[in-house]
Amino acid sequence: MTRSKILLPIMLSLALASCSDQGKGAGQAGAGAPARPPSPVSVLIMKKTEQPLTTVLSGRAEAFQSADIRPRVGGIIKQIAIKEGSFVKAGDLLYKIDDDTYRAAFAESQAALEKAEVSVPAAEANLQRYERLANTGATQKDYETARTTLLQAQASVAQAKATLQTAQINMQLTEVRAPFDGVTSATNFSVGNVVTASQTNSLMTLRQIDPIYIRLNESSVNLLRLQKAIANGKLQTKDADAKTDIRLQLEDGSDYPQIGKLDMSEMAVSTTTGTVSIRTLFDNPKNLILPGMYVRATITVGKETGYTIPQRAAGRNANGDLTAKFVTAENKVETRTFRSSQISGNNWLVTDGINDGDRLILDGFQWITDNATVNPIPADVDAKGFVIPKPAPDTTQAPKS
Incomplete structure (x- = not known):
């Protein structure tokens, strides 16, 4: 019993000493660990340029002409x-x-015309005879009767010709x-x-699909914004004689090779959808577009000077405003919000909140918090939205001869 009382304090002392040594070693190891390097991010150097202002609309293909054949x-x-x-x-x-009965009717009309034509010469000769006898005892009544007979014969010929023409048309139909x-x-x-x-x-339906109509629907609100921008001089529109640039994207995502033109626009807003119908016309030589096909149209409505933010580098906050992350001069991450933005191709076009030389983060921004230190790597974005790293500058020098 006495021996147990002596061993217990000794074992507790050894355990405490061991824990103290382990904690000290861990602290020394943490103090000696290297700091984590900043995360590399691709950045796009911003520059103000004049960009086309576009709008993307959905629509359906319609036949250029359509007829129910009866x-x-x-x-x-x-x-x-x-x-x-x-x-x-x-x-x-x-x-x-089957035209058997129509051929018979045509032959009957021909015979009737020939019969009517035979009576005309006799009526003409009879009238001429009474004209010669006018002063030799022939009565005025006989002359008028002969004249009426000739007119009736001529009318019968005209009627027979019309009947023959009708029979011929019916036979051709x-x-x-x-x-x-x-x-x-x-x-x-x-x-x-x-x-x-x-x-x-109908027997069948015949449709002309080259050229072909594409009917688009645009929000009346967007049209009002566009008209206001033009009135305020913020939007540079094309010349009145210039052809509107309209490009299509088909259902499979491929680009349609032909460029369309504006055909007409409804001058009324739909009371059910609040949209305005816009009809465009496209050549369709290979019949790639069929009536009823769903398409997306990109229409260039003008030009505006500003900064383009690729769609892959942008987001939206809870209010629906456009957001993007930039790298500050201290290589810190900051989020900027843009209350006004417009579509320019595959990019968002903004006119304020950015200066020349600012660095826009292109990828990985979803996992980077504000004020985090990053390693910016210059890059570009191609037409399809893919990031293309810029080659590193050549710092090697040619050997002197």
Whole structure:
């Protein structure tokens, strides 16, 4: 019992001494550890330049022309001359309606015209005879009767000609032809079906897609801002005769090679969406754009002088204002807020809050806090938004000869 009382204080003393030595060693190791180097970040040197001011709008493709093809005469469809979904030229045969009855009506009209024409010479000769006998006892009544007979014969000829022309038109209308160049839809009728003149159901639909319309929708609020900027002289617009630069991006993200032009703009705001409809026109020689296709259009509306912030280097705060991080002269990180910004291609264009030579952080800013020390590395941004490091300056000197 006495031995245990003696050993217990000794063991506690040894344990405390061991802990003291370990703490001291850890403190010495921490004091001797090297400081963490500043994080490298890519920075873009800012410079004020004149940049195009753009707006990006979504829209849908619409056919340049569209026609529901209907027969103008009735009958049985005898032939479908086109392949569904094919391209046709103006005047190409689409459908052939059986024309037997129309040919018979044409022949009957021809005979009626010939019969009417035969009576005209006899009526003319009879009138001339009464004119010669006017002073030899022929009555005025006989003369007027002969004159009326001639006029009736001439009217019968004119009527027969009109009937013949109608019969000829009806016979020609049995061939349903394309009114313009375009692509055909699926046919709604087959060979043997009976159709009637100007029926409700169309035979097919023909659409012209070269050129093609792109209908865009712009917010009325944005239009008011644009008009205000022009009125205040902040926005340099193009000449009135200059072609508006409109470029498209297709559904798969690829750029459409053709440049479009403004065709018309609705002079009224939709009461349901608050937007203004803008129609643009694009050449479509390879038929890449089809009616109903969704596209995004970038329209250059003017120019403005300012600083461009790539979209990859920007963010938004809780109020929706544009934010970006910069490196100060002491290589410290600071966040700047821009209450006014506009779109310029793939960048944001701002006019204040930046000076020439300021360094904008391009990447990694999401994980860097303000006042953190960083190692800025100059870089550029290509047209697609990728960061391209600038080559380090060559500090080597050529050996002297």
